[in-house]
Amino acid sequence: xxxxSEYLEIRGLSVSFDGFKAVTDVDLTVLQGDLRFLIGPNGAxxxxxIDAITGLVPxxxxxxxxxxxxxGKKVHQIARLGVGRTFQTAxxxxxxxxxxxxxxxxxxxxxxxxLLRRRKSVLPSIEEALETTGLTALRDKPAGVLAHGQxxxxxxxxxxxQNAAVLLLDEPVAGMSAEEREETGNLLRRIGxxxxxxxxxxxxxxxxSFATSVTVxxxxxxxxxxxxxxxxxxxxxxxxxxGT
Ligand code: ADP
Numbered sequence: 001x002x003x004x005s006e007y008l009e010i011r012g013l014s015v016s017f018d019g020f021k022a023v024t025d026v027d028l029t030v031l032q033g034d035l036r037f038l039i040g041p042n043g044a045x046x047x048x049x050i051d052a053i054t055g056l057v058p059x060x061x062x063x064x065x066x067x068x069x070x071x072g073k074k075v076h077q078i079a080r081l082g083v084g085r086t087f088q089t090a091x092x093x094x095x096x097x098x099x100x101x102x103x104x105x106x107x108x109x110x111x112x113x114x115l116l117r118r119r120k121s122v123l124p125s126i127e128e129a130l131e132t133t134g135l136t137a138l139r140d141k142p143a144g145v146l147a148h149g150q151x152x153x154x155x156x157x158x159x160x161x162q163n164a165a166v167l168l169l170d171e172p173v174a175g176m177s178a179e180e181r182e183e184t185g186n187l188l189r190r191i192g193x194x195x196x197x198x199x200x201x202x203x204x205x206x207x208x209s210f211a212t213s214v215t216v217x218x219x220x221x222x223x224x225x226x227x228x229x230x231x232x233x234x235x236x237x238x239x240x241x242x243g244t
Contacts, residue, residue, distance in 0.1 A: 006032045006066045006082075006165040008053075008196045013061035013071075015045070015052050015220075022048040023059070024220045030213075032165075035192045037207045038200045040217035041240055046200045049217070050168045054078055054085050065166050065196075084164030088171050090151040094144030098135050098154055101143050102126045105158035129157040132190060134183065149180030153187060166196040173206050185210040216240075 008030045015023040023045040030036045038046050052059035055075040063070045070078050092101050106126060130136040133153040138146065143154060152172055159167055172188070173181045181203070188197055188210060201207050207214065207228065214231040216224040224234040231237055 004066065006196050008166050008198070009062075009064045010049075010053070011062040013049065013052060013059050013063055015048050015057055015059045017057075022220050023052065025061070026217070026220075026222055028215055028222065030196050030198055032196050033193055033212075034196070035188055035210055035212045036196075036198045037211040037214045038198055038217065039202070039204075039207060039214060040223070044217040045220040046217055047170065048220075050085060050170060050198075050200060053168060054083060079162065079164075082163055082165040083168070084159035084162055084166070085168040086152070086155045086159070086170055086172060088174055090148075090155045092143040092146075092151055092154050092158070095142055097140050098130070098143055098146070099126070099139045101154055102129055102157055102161050106161040125161050125163075129160040132160060133157040133187060147180075149176045149184065152176070152184065156187065156191070160191065164195070166198075167191070168198045168200075170200045171202060172199060173201070173203055181206050182209075 008028070010026055010028040013023060013026045014021060026049060038049070040046055048057060051057045053063050053070060055070070055073055055078045059071055061071065065081055065083055068081055070081065070083060073081070093104065096104070103126065130139055133156060135150065135153060135157060138150065143151065146154065156167070156169070156172070173184050176184065185206065188199065191197065211228050214226065214228055215222060216231055216237050218240045223240065224231050224237045
């Protein structure tokens with residue numbers, strides 16, 4: 001990361017599927033150091049918003065990473081600009097070691113020649129990613145034998161070695177034990193200090209423990225935004241969650 005702060009700035013973003021508006025006119029600004037949780041009922045448009053930012057679905061409006069427009073670019077271009085995401089199911093190469101997974105991620109999207117040139121500079125960041133994610137002792141184990149939580153951490157490590165400055169994480173603690181959730185929260189705090197982190201999450205307890213700010217989506221629109229306390233006290237939020 002350079003000296004300039006990173007940020008994600010979304011303005012008037014909309015996504016339609018055959019005339020159905022899944023996301024409507026969303027504004028969202030997330031600054032480096034913020035651990036932003038994106039919550040909302042099923043079908044609120046959370047995944048579609050992440051899909052739009054990462055180039056998987058076409059969108060109108062604007063989504064900028066630190067001043068660089070992302071909309072209209074292809075998935076691999078957006079990844080190379082340093083916007084990384086995880087999916088609900090960790091996608092690691094099960095037969096390859098932890099280290100090999102990170103190695104491949106570090107080389108993703110680059111030509112063999114540029115990879116060769118980068119080799120020396122890339123390796124320390126792999127060591128760093130192992131340490132940050134707590135996977136150093138497991139570096140030579142096949143990813144397939146890792147516990148569920150460890151696979152999620154490896155996936156985050158793969159984004160770190162790709163130099164992702166913006167991380168969009170889809171339900172990172174789904175299926176995790178209480179201890180793994182705690183470790184994941186601490187990991188997100190560590191990496192979030194120098195990056196923009198957006199966490200799509202259903203686990204309200206996890207959100208309360210780790211979110212520094214929250215955006216609530218409902219019906220494809222931003223319903224509420226603020227601190228955990230502000231959002232929880234918002235009658236509009238109570239209405240969509242409790243139906244009162
Ligand atoms: P969330 O992640 O908040 O649960 P989604 O972003 O998955 O919500 O979905 C938002 C809305 O868009 C839902 O009504 C969903 O059915 C619809 N939707 C999502 N993807 C598609 C698609 N590829 N084609 C048509 N409708 C979609």
